[in-house]
Amino acid sequence: MEKVKARTLSGFMELPPAPQQQMEALLATLRRVYALYGFAPLDTPAIEAAEVLLAKGGGETEKQIYRFMKGDSDIALRFDLTVPLAKFVAANYAELHFPFRRYQIGKVWRGERAQRGRFREFYQADIDVIGDGKLDIMNDAEVPAVIARAFSELGLEDFTIRINNRKVIGGYFELLGVRDRTTEVLRTIDKLEKIGLEKVCAILRDDCGLDGAQIDGALEFVTLSGTDEEKLAFLDGRAHENALLAEGARELRAVVEALPSLGVAKGNFAIDLTIARGLDYYTGTVYETRVNSHPEIGSVCSGGRYDNLAEYYTDRKLPGVGMSIGVTRLFYVLQQAGMLNPAVNTAPCDAIVLPMTEDTAFAARAATALRAHGVRAQLYTEQKKFKQKLSYASALNIPYAVIIGEDELAAGEVSLKDMAAGTQARYTPEDAARRIAAAIESRAGEKLIKLN
Amino acid sequence: MEKVKARTLSGFMELPPAPQQQMEALLATLRRVYALYGFAPLDTPAIEAAEVLLAKGGGETEKQIYRFMKGDSDIALRFDLTVPLAKFVAANYAELHFPFRRYQIGKVWRGERAQRGRFREFYQADIDVIGDGKLDIMNDAEVPAVIARAFSELGLEDFTIRINNRKVIGGYFELLGVRDRTTEVLRTIDKLEKIGLEKVCAILRDDCGLDGAQIDGALEFVTLSGTDEEKLAFLDGRAHENALLAEGARELRAVVEALPSLGVAKGNFAIDLTIARGLDYYTGTVYETRVNSHPEIGSVCSGGRYDNLAEYYTDRKLPGVGMSIGVTRLFYVLQQAGMLNPAVNTAPCDAIVLPMTEDTAFAARAATALRAHGVRAQLYTEQKKFKQKLSYASALNIPYAVIIGEDELAAGEVSLKDMAAGTQARYTPEDAARRIAAAIESRAGEKLIKLN
Numbered sequence: 001m002e003k004v005k006a007r008t009l010s011g012f013m014e015l016p017p018a019p020q021q022q023m024e025a026l027l028a029t030l031r032r033v034y035a036l037y038g039f040a041p042l043d044t045p046a047i048e049a050a051e052v053l054l055a056k057g058g059g060e061t062e063k064q065i066y067r068f069m070k071g072d073s074d075i076a077l078r079f080d081l082t083v084p085l086a087k088f089v090a091a092n093y094a095e096l097h098f099p100f101r102r103y104q105i106g107k108v109w110r111g112e113r114a115q116r117g118r119f120r121e122f123y124q125a126d127i128d129v130i131g132d133g134k135l136d137i138m139n140d141a142e143v144p145a146v147i148a149r150a151f152s153e154l155g156l157e158d159f160t161i162r163i164n165n166r167k168v169i170g171g172y173f174e175l176l177g178v179r180d181r182t183t184e185v186l187r188t189i190d191k192l193e194k195i196g197l198e199k200v201c202a203i204l205r206d207d208c209g210l211d212g213a214q215i216d217g218a219l220e221f222v223t224l225s226g227t228d229e230e231k232l233a234f235l236d237g238r239a240h241e242n243a244l245l246a247e248g249a250r251e252l253r254a255v256v257e258a259l260p261s262l263g264v265a266k267g268n269f270a271i272d273l274t275i276a277r278g279l280d281y282y283t284g285t286v287y288e289t290r291v292n293s294h295p296e297i298g299s300v301c302s303g304g305r306y307d308n309l310a311e312y313y314t315d316r317k318l319p320g321v322g323m324s325i326g327v328t329r330l331f332y333v334l335q336q337a338g339m340l341n342p343a344v345n346t347a348p349c350d351a352i353v354l355p356m357t358e359d360t361a362f363a364a365r366a367a368t369a370l371r372a373h374g375v376r377a378q379l380y381t382e383q384k385k386f387k388q389k390l391s392y393a394s395a396l397n398i399p400y401a402v403i404i405g406e407d408e409l410a411a412g413e414v415s416l417k418d419m420a421a422g423t424q425a426r427y428t429p430e431d432a433a434r435r436i437a438a439a440i441e442s443r444a445g446e447k448l449i450k451l452n
Numbered sequence: 453m454e455k456v457k458a459r460t461l462s463g464f465m466e467l468p469p470a471p472q473q474q475m476e477a478l479l480a481t482l483r484r485v486y487a488l489y490g491f492a493p494l495d496t497p498a499i500e501a502a503e504v505l506l507a508k509g510g511g512e513t514e515k516q517i518y519r520f521m522k523g524d525s526d527i528a529l530r531f532d533l534t535v536p537l538a539k540f541v542a543a544n545y546a547e548l549h550f551p552f553r554r555y556q557i558g559k560v561w562r563g564e565r566a567q568r569g570r571f572r573e574f575y576q577a578d579i580d581v582i583g584d585g586k587l588d589i590m591n592d593a594e595v596p597a598v599i600a601r602a603f604s605e606l607g608l609e610d611f612t613i614r615i616n617n618r619k620v621i622g623g624y625f626e627l628l629g630v631r632d633r634t635t636e637v638l639r640t641i642d643k644l645e646k647i648g649l650e651k652v653c654a655i656l657r658d659d660c661g662l663d664g665a666q667i668d669g670a671l672e673f674v675t676l677s678g679t680d681e682e683k684l685a686f687l688d689g690r691a692h693e694n695a696l697l698a699e700g701a702r703e704l705r706a707v708v709e710a711l712p713s714l715g716v717a718k719g720n721f722a723i724d725l726t727i728a729r730g731l732d733y734y735t736g737t738v739y740e741t742r743v744n745s746h747p748e749i750g751s752v753c754s755g756g757r758y759d760n761l762a763e764y765y766t767d768r769k770l771p772g773v774g775m776s777i778g779v780t781r782l783f784y785v786l787q788q789a790g791m792l793n794p795a796v797n798t799a800p801c802d803a804i805v806l807p808m809t810e811d812t813a814f815a816a817r818a819a820t821a822l823r824a825h826g827v828r829a830q831l832y833t834e835q836k837k838f839k840q841k842l843s844y845a846s847a848l849n850i851p852y853a854v855i856i857g858e859d860e861l862a863a864g865e866v867s868l869k870d871m872a873a874g875t876q877a878r879y880t881p882e883d884a885a886r887r888i889a890a891a892i893e894s895r896a897g898e899k900l901i902k903l904n
Contacts, residue, residue, distance in 0.1 A: 005765070007501065
C-alpha cells in the first residue's frame with residue numbers, strides 16, 4: 001500500500017508525552033486560579049460566522065484569519081478569545097448577570113508567517129470582567145491580582161506586572177498640546193524599549209512634528225524614575241491642569257493601592273508610564289508582564305480596560321477589563337530558557353505493576369488498590385523479559401515499580417521498587433499503595449517553573 | 453454604527469455559565485480518571501494536512517470534513533481523534549515507548565446536517581493503548597475498566613459495557629458456511645436492535661442468501677440468552693470446529709474474567725454477541741455502553757481492538773485497543789433527560805464579598821483570606837444598593853455572602869450569610885473562610901450525575 005507521510009503542519013505545536021504533562025500542569029493551574037477568583041469558565045466554538053468574527057474588520061487580522069466556505073456558509077476560525085466573548089455577551093445579555101466574570105482557555109488560529117517560536121495555533125488563557133453601563137475601578141486591580149497569583153503558583157515569582165493608564169498618557173500629551181497626534185505619539189512611545197530613546201525623539205520631531213519643549217515634556221514623562229508613589233506624586237502635581245490626566249491618575253492610584261490588599265507582593269507590580277499597548281481599544285488601565293530575569297521574552301501577559309466590549313454587535317455600553325496569557329508561546333519560551341522544573345514528574349504514571357508470572361489477577365487487584373489510593377498506575381502485561389519491563393519503566397521515568405513474582409504471589413504481597421534509589425522491599429498491595437501515595441504527596445509542593 | 457447580529461452557528465454547542473460549570477466537571481473527571489490508569493495526555497492540532505487526515509480516504513468522512521485552502525496548503529479540521537493518534541504514533545515511533553497509552557480530550561468537527569442533538573463541533577474523550585507488533589489481551593480489559601471507573605465517578609452507576617469479539621462472530625459465521633458474506637451478515641446483525649429480528653431474518657435470507665439452517669444458526673447465536681459464563685460455554689462448545697472462533701472465545705473469556713480484578717462491578721459489563729460495531733477496522737474485542745434506565749440514548753461509549761492503527765502511514769504493525777466517549781452528545785442527553793445533579797454547585801464562586809462602605813481594602817483582604825483557604829471568592833465593588841447586591845448573589849446561586857458594613861469594619865469582622873438558609877453570623881475573615889471551606893468540603897461528595 002502507498003503510504004502517506006505522517007507529518008504535522010509547521011507552526012503547530014504538538015508535544016511529546018513528557019512535555020505535554022508539563023503543559024497540562026500549566027493549563028490546570030490557570031483553570032484552578034482563575035476559578036478561585038470567581039471567574040466562570042466559558043467555551044465558545046472554534047468556528048464562527050466570518051461576518052461575526054470580522055465585525056470590527058480590517059487590518060492584520062483579516063489577512064491572518066483562517067476563513068473558508070462550507071456549503072453556503074462563510075465561516076472562520078477564531079483568532080482571539082475577545083471577539084467570541086463580545087459576541088457571547090451581546091447574544092446572551094438578557095440571561096447574564098453583571099459584572100460578568102469569565103475565563104476562557106482555548107486555542108486560537110492565525111495564519112502568521114511560520115518562524116521559530118511563532119505559532120499558527122496557540123492557546124490563550126483570558127480573564128475579563130464585563131460591566132453593564134459601568135464597571136468599578138477595583139476590577140482593574142482584581143484582574144492583575146489573579147494573574148499574579150497564577151504566576152506565583154506556577155513558580156514564576158520573578159515577574160513584574162507593569163501598569164499604566166491610557167488616560168494618564170492621553171491627558172499628559174493633551175497638556176503638551178499634541179492632543180491631535182496622541183495616537184501617533186503613543187505608538188512612537190510604545191516603541192521606546194525596542195528602538196531606544198534617540199530614535200523615539202527623532203520620530204516625535206520629524207514625523208509627529210513636536211517642538212523641543214514638547215519633546216522635553218514627553219521625555220520627562222517617559223523617563224520618569226522612582227517609586228510608584230513618586231510617579232503618582234508627579235502626576236498629581238500636574239493633575240489640576242488637565243481633567244483627563246486627573247482622572248487617569250486617580251484610577252492608577254486606586255489600582256496600585258488596592259493590589260497589596262489583594263495579596264500581590266510589592267515586587268510583582270509597578271507603574272510604568274511608558275506602557276501604552278498597541279491595540280486601539282484600550283481606554284484606561286493597561287498592563288504588561290515581564291519576567292525580570294528574562295527580559296528577552298517580552299510581555300508574557302497583557303491587557304487592559306476597554307469602554308465598549310461589544311460595540312459592533314449592540315448599542316449597550318459594556319465596559320470591561322481583562323488580561324490574556326499567550327500560553328503556547330509562554331510554554332515555548334519556558335522550555336527554551338530551561339525554566340521548567342525537572343523535579344516535576346512527567347511520567348504517565350506514578351507506579352507500574354509488573355506481574356512476572358502467568359497469573360495476572362493478583363496484579364490487576366494490586367493496580368486497582370493503587371488507583372483506589374489515588375496513585376496513577378499502569379498494569380503492564382506484555383510478554384517481555386524482566387529487564388525489558390524495567391527498561392520501559394526507566395525510559396518513561398516512572399518512579400515506582402510494583403513487582404509480583406512467584407514468591408510475592410504466594411505471600412499475597414508485592415515488591416515495591418524505588419526506581420531512582422534502586423531500593424526494594426515487600427509490602428501488601430494496600431501498604432505499597434499508601435507508601436507511594438505518601439511519597440507523591442510529599443512532592444506535590446514542586447512547582448512547574450524553577451528559575452535558574 | 454451598523455451592527456452585526458451576534459449569533460453562534462447552528463450545530464455548535466455554546467453553554468451558558470451554569471451548565472458550562474457542569475461540562476467542566478465532566479471533563480475534569482474524565483481527565484483525572486484517564487490519568488489514574490496511566491494514560492498520558494496528548495494534544496494534537498485541530499488542523500492537519502488534508503492528505504494526512506484523509507489517508508484512509510472515502511466515504512462519509514470526506515463529505516463531512518471541514519477542508520479548505522490556506523495559501524498553497526490543502527488543510528482540514530480533524531474529524532476524530534484516532535487519525536491524529538495514528539499520525540502522531542507513526543511520526544514519533546522512534547521516541548515513543550510501547551505499549552503507548554494515551555488519552556486525548558478535544559474538539560472534532562463534522563459538517564453533518566444540523567438537527568436536534570447533533571453537533572458539528574463536539575468533544576471526544578478517547579483512550580487507546582498502542583502496542584509495537586503485538587499487544588496483550590489484558591489491555592482489552594483495562595480499557596473498559598477505565599471507562600467504568602469514569603462513569604462511576606460521574607455518578608452514572610446504572611450502565612452496562614457490552615462486550616463482544618469480532619473473531620467470535622467471524623468464526624461462527626465461517627462455521628455456518630457464510631464466510632464470504634461475513635461483512636454483510638455482520639452489518640445486518642448490527643441492525644438487530646434497530647429493525648427487529650424479523651427484518652434481520654428477511655435480509656439474511658433475501659439479500660445475503662442464507663438458507664434456513666444458516667438463518668437458524670445465526671438466530672441461535674444472536675438470541676443466545678443467559679449469563680456470561682453460559683455464553684462462553686456455548687462458544688467453547690463450538691470452538692473445536694473453527695480456529696477463529698476458538699481464538700475469539702479465548703480472548704472474550706480473558707477480558708470478562710479480568711474485569712472484576714480490575715474493580716469493575718458485575719452489573720457494569722456483560723457479553724453481548726449481537727454487538728458488531730459498524731466500523732470496518734475493529735478486528736477483535738468490541739464495546740458498546742448503554743445507560744440501562746435510558747436505552748433511548750444509545751451507546752455512550754464505544755470502541756474496540758484494531759490490528760493496524762497506522763497502516764496508512766507506516767509498514768510497522770501497531771495494534772491497539774481503545775474506547776471513545778462522545779462528550780458533547782453525552783452532556784446534551786444528560787441535560788435533556790434531567791440527569792444532572794442539581795446539588796452540584798454551578799455558581800461562579802462559593803462566596804461573594806460585599807463591602808457596604810467606601811473602604812474596600814478590608815473587603816479585599818477578606819477576599820484574599822477566602823482564596824487562601826481555597827474558597828472561590830468574588831469581590832463585588834460596584835456602586836449598587838444592598839438589595840441589588842444580594843439579588844446578584846441569589847441570581848447566580850452563590851451559596852455564601854460575606855458582608856462588610858461599618859460595624860463589621862470597626863470590629864475587623866465580617867457577617868457571613870448562608871444564602872439558602874438565610875442565616876447570618878459574625879466571624880473574623882479567617883474563621884469565615886474556614887467555615888465556608890468546611891461546608892464546600894462536606895458537599896464535595898456530590899456527583900455530577902443523579903439518576904431520577
